[in-house]
Amino acid sequence: MNAEPDTRSRILATAREMFHGRSYADVGIQEICEAARVQKGSFYHFFPSKRDLALAVIDDMAHDWAHGFVAEAFDQALPPVERLEYMIDAAYYWQKATVDHEGRMRGCLFGNLALEMSTRDDVMRAKLNYVFDKARDRFRATLDEAVASGALAAMDTEATASAMLAYLEGIILLAKTRNEPEVIQRLGPAIKTLRIELSH
């Protein structure tokens, strides 16, 4: 077998980095192939089109994300409210690491692609929506638990969870525009103050 990873995996990982750090439209297939040391023909053997590559990148990232620090932030024995703080911290340190490393904040791949592609590709938009739904569900489960335990007063946990996700994406957007991950640290904790009441 190969000493280095699968051709397909190499394309996927390279494309993910490049789409995340720049944008879908700004990165060309030729460029991806060069960076991944793969020929055009091999690329099109594994992916029918650039768009399908992007779709695969979203799945790939969503998988890693759900099984990575998101799982850490949400699935542990921490009290529910502290999980929110953990999530913010993780976002900050992750973004900070890429700034230290490449000088630029890349933000959230999903948010980046969502704004770039939502008006142009409904399939991609649907996939991004699914990713956001999953993230919202994590928030919601946390809030449900907090409400059940009496740590938080009753509220519309689903709507509040959406609001928290929106806020997270919003502070990442602002931080990326400033190229200062510290914005996440400064504004992040206020996620706990967001609240939408039950409309009964």
Add this chain to the structure above:
Amino acid sequence: MNAEPDTRSRILATAREMFHGRSYADVGIQEICEAARVQKGSFYHFFPSKRDLALAVIDDMAHDWAHGFVAEAFDQALPPVERLEYMIDAAYYWQKATVDHEGRMRGCLFGNLALEMSTRDDVMRAKLNYVFDKARDRFRATLDEAVASGALAAMDTEATASAMLAYLEGIILLAKTRNEPEVIQRLGPAIKTLRIELSH
């Protein structure tokens, strides 16, 4: 004089529409020229490059925005807290109008460009930052007034204003990904619950 607007204005308005509805990279100069019924030579007479056009589009939009419904939302005799509601409503109706008209939510031009261009063009990033700063200052002035009048308890108005701006951008991002402006309506009012305390 011309029956129709200035060539330069026509280019600017057309580019603004197209950048807003799609993205910077996805719209070509040739396409802009065709839509604006202008020749390439005329285009480059008025704008040295595509990038400079984008810079001008940002300025143009920021100007219209500040003198348009943002001014309405913030500068009137409304009680401070109601101005926040007005802002959310305005965002909703504006996005709703474009969905009804073209079937797609375009979101916030500044947010869209910020995520697409921040890692690639520091000048554009700086300009977008400036726009966001101005928006934040509007929020901040409103909060300062509310605190001064006793309508709201003391808080870090600058940080809270940033948080509110982030939240606004976040819900627009989520709404665009769902292509449902109603998301703004549903999550928007929670902007009033955001609060960052003074760190004294």
Add this chain to the structure above:
DNA sequence: CCTTGACTTGACCGACCGGTCTATTATGAT
């Protein structure tokens, strides 16, 4: 040994990219 099919190679395609250039026309000041 031969065949099959996954994988790779790299030349090639037409279309389009952002941008340049020369020539021409319209306009306003002198």
Add this chain to the structure above:
DNA sequence: ATCATAATAGACCGGTCGGTCAAGTCAAGG
């Protein structure tokens, strides 16, 4: 009437875009 300059027209440039394709390499199965 002249002349400078603003504005327009549109052919043209090298380069790159996403994508195709015919020709091969190679390992496993018969």
